Amino acid sequence: MWTLIDSPVGQLRLVAHDGAITAIDFMPALYAEGRPRGERDDSDPLLLECARQLAEYFAGDRTTFDLPLAPSGTAFQTRVWEQLQKIEYGTTCSYGQIAGRLDLTGHGARAVGLANGRNPIPIVIPCHRVVGANGSLTGYAGGLDRKTTLLGLESGALF
Structure with missing residues (x-):
């Protein structure tokens, strides 16, 4: 439904x-x-x-979500999405940092990026909080304008 x-x-x-x-x-x-x-x-x-x-x-009145979630994806995607849920409100993390948390080497950041882009529950599973290694706003399945808006809502100022 x-x-x-x-x-x-x-x-x-x-x-x-x-x-x-x-x-x-x-x-x-x-x-x-x-x-x-x-x-x-x-x-x-x-x-x-x-x-x-x-x-x-x-509205700025909620920083975490309390909902039953059932995203559909591969075992690897699920591991990445679990990491995304650990990124605190108002903060960001790089693809490489998430890859490191998953003990991935080589093209691990790229694999994390691909899984991040397949997140079926954006906002609640905060894929918008993942940025490039230099802090730049990189791709977002919902579009960079939306990513900018979401990060701006969380930081209190637009990027």
Whole structure:
């Protein structure tokens, strides 16, 4: 099931399945059309709770999320997404730092970047907090404008 909400980064489609959030899609969902969504349900309690927590986040009143999550991905992607959830609100981390935490060498930062880009639950799993080794804002599946907005919300000033 799914619902749509408006946000400072545009319309978002919140998707839940079997009692967990499985996706947050930036609309239009150019890269997410293959994901199962089911029927629209604007009154589902879990989707309403997700919308409430996101509204609090965008208002600056929430720094962590307390939602059941079930992102679908490979074992490696799941390990990367677990690391993303450890990046604290208002801070950033580089792809290389995450690769180091996973004991990856060689092209580990690139592999982390690819997994980061496949994160199906952005914002709640904060892939926007990952930056280049020099602190630069590198690619973001939702677009660099959205990444800039999200990081600006968290830092209190736009980048």
